[in-house]
Amino acid sequence: MLSNSRGPESIRELAQSIGCNAGTAPEAAEFGDMIFVAIFLQDYQAVPRTPLAGKIVLNLQNYFPHLGQIEELDREIVTTAELLARHLPESRTVKVLNSMLVQDSRPAGSVGRRTIPIAGDDVKAKEVVSGPDWLRLCRCRTSFRGVAL
Numbered sequence: 001m002l003s004n005s006r007g008p009e010s011i012r013e014l015a016q017s018i019g020c021n022a023g024t025a026p027e028a029a030e031f032g033d034m035i036f037v038a039i040f041l042q043d044y045q046a047v048p049r050t051p052l053a054g055k056i057v058l059n060l061q062n063y064f065p066h067l068g069q070i071e072e073l074d075r076e077i078v079t080t081a082e083l084l085a086r087h088l089p090e091s092r093t094v095k096v097l098n099s100m101l102v103q104d105s106r107p108a109g110s111v112g113r114r115t116i117p118i119a120g121d122d123v124k125a126k127e128v129v130s131g132p133d134w135l136r137l138c139r140c141r142t143s144f145r146g147v148a149l
């Protein structure tokens with residue numbers, strides 16, 4: 001399920017084109033077993049907490065201070081990964097895919113493939129993200145826009 005801030009109608013056509021449904025962020029959070037969060041970091045508190053309890057949440061966010069400074073990050077009190085993990089204490093957050101653009105992905109065996117760093121405190125969640133289910137998910141035509149699965 002794909003979601004954004006403007007509502008499901010605004011992305012229904014896009015969602016259909018990649019073979020998934022469109023919904024609100026809470027609906028997408030409820031629907032998925034593994035959720036991508038790729039909204040601007042400054043909006044992280046809009047990510048719904050309750051429906052994500054116990055689920056693997058992939059944090060793709062990077063900090064762009066020109067969009068709004070976050071003092072805790074500027075003072076290096078927390079990291080971008082810790083910020084979302086703190087907001088979602090009951091979720092299994094993994095920092096991944098923030099270091100590459102959609103257009104950088106390449107099929108297995110291609111020249112110029114890149115290593116994807118994975119970080120997080122939940123060892124089993126990191127195993128899922130680097131295991132066969134994750135690879136199957138990556139082979140789907142996914143979108144990184146908004147909260148998607």
Ligand SMILES: NC(=O)c1ccc[n+]([C@@H]2O[C@H](COP(=O)([O-])OP(=O)(O)OC[C@H]3O[C@@H](n4cnc5c(N)ncnc54)[C@H](OP(=O)(O)O)[C@@H]3O)[C@@H](O)[C@H]2O)c1
Pocket residue numbers: 003004005006007025037038039040041043046047060061062063097098099100101102103144145146147
């Ligand atoms: N694009 C990439 O390939 C890529 C790769 C790695 C990391 N990232 C990271 O992803 C973040 C977003 O960057 P971007 O360039 O992809 O931005 P973008 O093109 O502007 O996309 C942001 C998306 O988030 C949605 N959104 C905003 N607030 C939301 C909310 N409260 N609930 C649900 N959806 C919401 C927006 O929906 P509306 O348009 O309806 O507002 C939009 O679809 C950044 O932290 C960036 O570093 C992006």
